[in-house]
Amino acid sequence: MKWLLVLLAVFFMVAPAMAGEDPYIAIVGNDATAVDPFYFSPKHVQFLLNTQNIYGTDAFWTFGSQDPTNQYTRVGAANGEQFRSQTLNNQAEVCDTTGTGIAPNFVDRGLRNAVTPAGNAGFYEWFIRLPKKPSGEINIMLQCGVLKPNAFAAYGYGSIELCAGETGERVGFGTCVRQEVDPGVSPVNNTALPTITAIVYPGPYNVAFTPFHLTSFKNPSSYTLAFDPVTQAMSNNTNSQILDGSTNARILLKACMDKTVVTKLPVTGQINTLGETENDLEAGDMIYVRLDVPRYNTVDIYCHAQSVRLAGVGETPF
Numbered sequence: 494m495k496w497l498l499v500l501l502a503v504f505f506m507v508a509p510a511m512a513g514e515d516p517y518i519a520i521v522g523n524d525a526t527a528v529d530p531f532y533f534s535p536k537h538v539q540f541l542l543n544t545q546n547i548y549g550t551d552a553f554w555t556f557g558s559q560d561p562t563n564q565y566t567r568v569g570a571a572n573g574e575q576f577r578s579q580t581l582n583n584q585a586e587v588c589d590t591t592g593t594g595i596a597p598n599f600v601d602r603g604l605r606n607a608v609t610p611a612g613n614a615g616f617y618e619w620f621i622r623l624p625k626k627p628s629g630e631i632n633i634m635l636q637c638g639v640l641k642p643n644a645f646a647a648y649g650y651g652s653i654e655l656c657a658g659e660t661g662e663r664v665g666f667g668t669c670v671r672q673e674v675d676p677g678v679s680p681v682n683n684t685a686l687p688t689i690t691a692i693v694y695p696g697p698y699n700v701a702f703t704p705f706h707l708t709s710f711k712n713p714s715s716y717t718l719a720f721d722p723v724t725q726a727m728s729n730n731t732n733s734q735i736l737d738g739s740t741n742a743r744i745l746l747k748a749c750m751d752k753t754v755v756t757k758l759p760v761t762g763q764i765n766t767l768g769e770t771e772n773d774l775e776a777g778d779m780i781y782v783r784l785d786v787p788r789y790n791t792v793d794i795y796c797h798a799q800s801v802r803l804a805g806v807g808e809t810p811f
Contacts (some may be wrong), residue, residue, distance in 0.1 A: 513809030576798035578607035625807025638795035657748035696777030705769035
């Protein structure tokens with residue numbers, strides 16, 4: 494009898510853990526079927542859910558009074574997840590070193606990209622639905638191709654191994670030349686860096702909260718938030734920054750490499766530095782990510798529908 498009671502006690506102790514908190518990865522479209530294997534390893538693929546089977550074809554989401562599609566929509570449809578870009582997504586996947594062909598007959602692994610050339614402003618937007626209720630901080634992971642100016646036109650698919658770049662790079666004279674700097678000078682031209690915006694919109698399984706901006710943790714930092722002593726609103730400090738597309742929300746991207754922005758898990762009733770009220774998130778809520786490229790941009794930036802993915806730990810929907 495004593496052993497039976499012990500076994501029952503152990504069962505009930507582990508039962509909550511068995512309910513499940515596990516990793517998730519979310520992209521534009523049905524996560525399990527829209528995924529392009531060029532960008533995701535088998536390790537990643539196992540954390541992609543078939544959201545169509547769980548939530549239906551397109552969970553309704555609220556985007557204020559704006560049109561849910563416009564002339565910049567390249568992937569997706571009304572009331573669904575989308576990718577938008579200022580320029581057409583008809584360019585090569587420059588991160589594929591095995592690609593062949595020239596425009597418009599590109600043959601490569603991956604998706605068609607939209608390019609923002611050096612010396613030009615541009616933007617990219619992603620609307621991605623959370624596949625699970627997040628139980629921890631949410632990673633926004635970005636990966637775009639970045640080349641020195643006109644590199645692909647000169648070297649084609651070999652350009653990524655000759656002329657790879659990073660945003661904010663100081664480009665020198667000549668072909669694929671990086672400008673070196675003297676001591677006391679920053680190697681990064683911060684006015685050339687893109688800025689990031691991230692906003693949450695309520696989905697079909699949450700209360701109708703007012704959309705609000707996400708706040709990111711700076712990395713490395715002490716991961717300590719700062720609060721106004723009177724209003725208890727969060728404030729930007731050396732450890733955190735609201736993702737509002739301002740000059741303090743700049744981001745440095747490297748050619749074909751992941752850049753992770755760690756955002757704080759929203760808490761119902763918490764006021765952010767813009768005076769917006771956060772709300773607990775649920776599966777089906779939409780996260781909007783926008784990358785704005787300034788006209789002072791010094792490199793060619795190639796992004797596509799799966800250049801942004803959300804990742805974290807969440808509660809199982811089953």
